[in-house]
Amino acid sequence: MKTLLKAALAAVALSATATAPVLAEDIPIRFTLDWKIQGVHAWFYLAKEKGYFAEEGLDVTIDQGEGSAATVTRIMSGAYDAGFGDMNAIIQNAATTPETAPVMVYQIYNQPPFAVLTKTGGPIGTLGDLEGRKVGAPPGSASTKLFPALADAAGFDAEQVEVISVAPNLQEQMLIQGQVDGSLVFNVTSYLNIIGLGMDPDTDFTWFPYGAAGLDIYSNGVMVSPALLADHPEAVSGMVKAIARAMADVMADPEAGVAVIKQIEPLSNAELELKRLDFALTNLIRSDESKANGIGAVDEARLARSIAVIRDLYDLPATPEPGAVFSDAFLPPMELRAF
Structure with a gap:
């Protein structure tokens, strides 16, 4: 598989600036989201509704997800060919099971959306105050998976925090009701959930972003299975192009x-x-980096630092190369990714 994958990447890299060819017949792609359907998934559905996938010879089926880290395990199981999920889960699996780990091909969230959410005026004044307290966390969420890494970066003991598995739709309610002292959340989800509950996310709650605690890491993007890369690299190029077109439309x-x-x-x-x-x-996609490099790309030096952070914090047995977790060979021209 490694040989096939390298060959596929090399072949596409030679024509990365060319337009992906229209395929002779529709290739089915099973695509998993990271969560329930939300506004941040608009480009995937718009690409399907506007026929952008079909123009690339693709028959894409989109399913809801169970967490951005779970996207990786879904793809590794063979149930899905591609999905929208967390880069850091790719890094972990690339270090342990490189033969089956997905590869990120279109980085959408340039900034990490992970945060610890607490109530203003509650017992949590700093992240260190989480010790001896309860936090609610969906088991498949990247925020949950990265919590030990957050603890190491912020200097508190994750073993002293009681992590309670909660359903995603109950995170904010359990915090409001005092059943937990904090919640491990995606800010893009919880911020708007709080508004929907009739509360003010800026004054009624305190946010502790993972990035502010020292985890300068990437997050969600479009990833694909090694099998899809090896067997149908042209389909990967077409899928990314279709999504990029739809993103430009949505923006x-x-x-x-x-x-x-x-x-x-x-x-x-x-x-x-x-x-x-x-x-x-505003907060996750547009940044100085994505403005300079275009949506979908990464800064290789930053990615290398991120890999080292995840390796050290999880005591991974190997250090994946940046090219093993992200490939820019499938990106469409800059004009489709600029803003």
Whole structure:
């Protein structure tokens, strides 16, 4: 598999600036999201609804997810070919099971969305105050998976924190009701959930971003299985191009993106999802780095530092090379990724 993967990457790299060819027949791709359908997934559904996937000869089926780290395990199990999930889970698996670990091909979240959420005026004044307290955490979430790494970076003992498994839709409620002292959250999800509950996320709650504690890491993007890379590299290029086109559309007209989400999930709150989408674009996607390199790309030096952090904090048996966890060979031209 390693040989096939390297060959596929090399072949695509030679024509990375070329337009991906239209395939002779539709190739099915099973795609898993990181979570339930939200405004931040608009580009995936818009690419399908506008026929961008079909133009690339792809038949893409999109399913809801169970956590951004769970996206990796879903792909490694063979149940899915591609998905939207966490870079750091790729790094961990690339160090332990490199033959089956997915490869990131389009980095969407340039900034990490992980945070510890607490109530303003509660017992948690610093991250160190979590010791001896309870935190709620969905078991498949990247925020949960990275909590020990956060503890090491912030200088508190994760073993002294009682981590309680909670359903994703109950995280904020359990915190509000005092059943837990903190929640391990995705800010892009919880921020808007709090607004939906009629509270102010800026004054009623305190946020402890993982990045501010020293974890300068990447997060969610589009990843694919080694099998898809080896067998259909042209399909990977086509899928990324279709998503990039849809992202450009959504960034130009966010309301149109949310309208597609409302069509797919009629019970969603369009006003709330529009705020969620704007929050993600402002806080997670647009950055000085992504402006310079284009959406979808990474800074290799930063990625190497991130890999070293994850290696050390998880005591991984090997240090994956940046090229083993991310490939830029499938990125479309800069004009499709600029903003």
